[in-house]
Amino acid sequence: MIRLASITKTFNAGQPNEFQALKGIDLEVALDAVSVFAGPSGSGKTTLLSLLGCMSRPTSGRIWLEGREITSLPERFAVRIRRETFGFIFQNYNLVKGITVLENTMLPAYPTGVSHRSVRDRALSLLEGLGIASKAGQHVENLSGGEQQRVAIARALINDPAIIIADEPTAHLDSSLARRLLEIFGGFRREGKTILIACHDPLIIESPVVDRVVFMRDGRIVPHDH
Amino acid sequence: MIINPAIIALVGGSLLITAFALYALATALRILRHWDIRSGSEGQLALERKTYLISTIFAYLLGFELFSLFLFVFTAEHMHGLFVGAMCAAGSLGVNDYGYPTLILKTVTFMFCGVWVIVNHTDNRCSDYPLIRPKYRLLILLTVLMGLGTFLQTGYFAGLRADVITSCCGTLFSGDTESIAAGIAGLPAGATRIAFYLTVILTLRVGIHVLVTGRGAGAFGLLAGMTTVVSLIALISFIAPYYYELPTHHCPFCLLQEDYNYIGYPLYLSLFTAGVTGAGTGVLGLLKGPPSLEAVIPSLQRRLCLFSMAGFAIFTLMATWPMVFGDFVLGS
């Protein structure tokens, strides 16, 4: 379980362009479930995901991950938790151009010191599972959008994280690809992984795979109006 | 003033090193003033990021300091032909009053730099940065040492005057260079030998105590520091003559030459490693802090202590080797 207590996040504090992205969030997110943060763009769902994923620190408030306080951890330690616990699928996939699919998949494992061979084998089997093993040797920029996303998914899974965070995963997919993605997420769910998704795509929000939907607006959680 | 590539490299390198140390120090002062680990503000985040920069800079500086120490001795050795009466580096360093102080300061700076890197490493292992203040205060001292070292070294090179055939008189320089080394060389070999083996044995004994019980690290650090100094004295007094197989040759620098199979490098490296890690053990033993710190110190301390003991043991073995297996006997 992840617990958030009165979380606020302010950008550019003290400057004219000061902007409060989150305004006092209290929330509990269950593990072993698929949770969706829904809301219009600018509602703070991406900021919330980055806080949950130990990518940034809240300006005030605290976050506990399975009883462990992670708010005050310096980057050096937060990054360790992040690497071991979270896998990220970004909205724009954010693959490194110019290197192969396989290398892209392996990137998050580089700092762990796990042997090259075992990481490679794992990456290949992940790509195999996602049906793009044949593209392993290709450069990522030659791939279609759906394929790129599957590389991003494989990359998120390389360190075998317990929690997968996906930001607007269907933004660039057509409906059939989006449904295929939901199937993949369903598979993770059955494996016992936690999935946190930020999106406003009804296809996902209404999907039976999703266990819980949290609605957000203007940096606050709003009651279920659905 | 003598200009040659090595001097340009040393003076230029030292200036650069000092400039970076000063830059790091300015950052460190800001950290000392504004540090607040509880805050998640952007200012605090920026400061935390600065710590990476300072760590990186000083990790490099540690390596470069060691390197420049050897290069300095090398350069003195290279130049000895330019001075009347200088037979090797020992003579070149004695040419003016800056030579030996520079060497000593460089060694001390390297030791401090090593201790700083150890403390920094310890601090980085704790999530609440318990040592941030002591460590950056130590940085002030370190920067001052580096600045002073640069000053002395520049003074040394600037004050050099090659004894060449100059305009008005073709000849006649008389040279009797006196040096600290000469004083140490005069120490009775028997007494220094006893002192050397006693301190080494004592250090190793206390080291075992630290390894077994985890206590007595402070004493070990103190002893390790002492043993390093005694070992250096012993090196000049009786270890070097055994390697040279010449009772009058005490030079601590000629050991670095090819003629003696570069034996000086393993000797000095093992001794410096032992000294730095030993002092590091002691410093860690003196540190008090929150539980996070107490949690990481013992294992680190044991490892450092082990390194230090291994260093002293290797040094002693190498020092004893020619006495046992060589034909040469140093008369009393």
Next chain:
Amino acid sequence: MTVRRSTGFLVFLLGCVLVMGGLFVVHPLIGGEEYARGLERRRQLVRDLGLTDLCLFTEARYTRHLSQADLHSAFQDHPMALEHFPSGSLVLPPPHLLEGGP
């Protein structure tokens, strides 16, 4: 699969080290004896003729015999002398001197 990049680089590095070892350590040994003979010949000549200087620069008398120059102009090649005969000045002599050569 292709070779790991770091392996490739390490092999390149090993190659460099081998070449450097070959050049810096082995190569000087190869001509060593011949060089020693040459050096002995040079030293014999220096001993027989009582020479005191190298024949590196011959354009002026004090650059041929550095140690034998005049009292107050001695050692124009003194390490701190910034100006001395063109040997050290790194520029070519005026063109009219080069024209028409020997």
Next chain:
Amino acid sequence: MKWIERQRAFMDYTLSSLWRRKLRNLALLMVYTLVIFLLSSVIFFTDALRKEAAAVLEAGPEMIVQRTVGGRHSLIPVAYAERIERIRGASSVRPRLWGYYYHQASRTNYTILVPETFSGPDDTVQTGGGVLRTWGALWDGRMYFRTHDGNSLFLLPTSAMSDGADLVTADLILMSEPTFRKISGVPEGHATDLVVRVRNERERPTVAEKIVRELPDTRPILREEIARTYAAIFDWRAGYVVVLLGSAVLAFFIFAWDKATGLSAEEKTEIGILKGIGWDTSDVLMMKFWEGAVVSVSAFALGAITGYVHVYFASASLFEHALKGWSILYPKFTLRPQVSAYQLAVLFFLTVVPYTLLTVVPTWKVAVTDPDAVMRR
């Protein structure tokens, strides 16, 4: 093991990242290599010359006594030799006859010298390796000389001195004493200078002092002083050239610094992605350390190798003019190949250390990119 695996993984990444921008990085590598090549050539060359000078001149006379008149080198009366011989410690004194001969046709200065024993007849000369090469036309196989009083003299070059000794003998013309006096005009009873032998090395300064006291218009020069001065000259020459190259080196460092500072948006994005997917700042710094190490080590190795080849295989042809002067008569010599750890250490400290330090701050600036920046794009 784990540590090694980590470092190798960073190396993998940094190599592929360097390779992706090969043009830019190869340009940097080439300039870096060029800088190291230049510096290493200077260091290798002057050090080899210095050692050669020391080795050769070790066999030279222990002490030279010159006479000075009006602050200028002057001919020394042979009678001085007897007075010096009486000084205790001086075992033998020999007058030396040598001078310069300027040959109009070749516009070259030669050194004419009378050896202690000259075997041939008076109308013959022995020549050094460079003499006949530069002398020009011979008259009926003879060399034309102009004596001090304006007469012509034709001398037959009989034998040339052995090759491989050019460094000391290239410009020498050996002749008999009467011929020398005819050409140079040095009167009987005078010599160019005196060679004094002093067997005991320790007594040399004392003997020199006694000579100056006995003959105040003389100037003794010891062999050690000559060796010392040669050492200083070559050291200084190397230093001087390094200073001159300084601007080039500085330009390179500025280039390197600029490259490290002005990372392209693409590179910045890459670092951002790495941070986002779980690389720590220290991991990025480590990766960047390997980048610097790969570039530096490659440039260092390539530069030192090419420098070595330049100096010892190509006789430092690029520096000939700068380091040897512009004399018409170049001695031909090969230097003893030798590279010491000291030379490499100097080279390393001159190049790699500044390069590494200068790229630290720009590197750090990219390494601290916010990990969540990748989500806000």
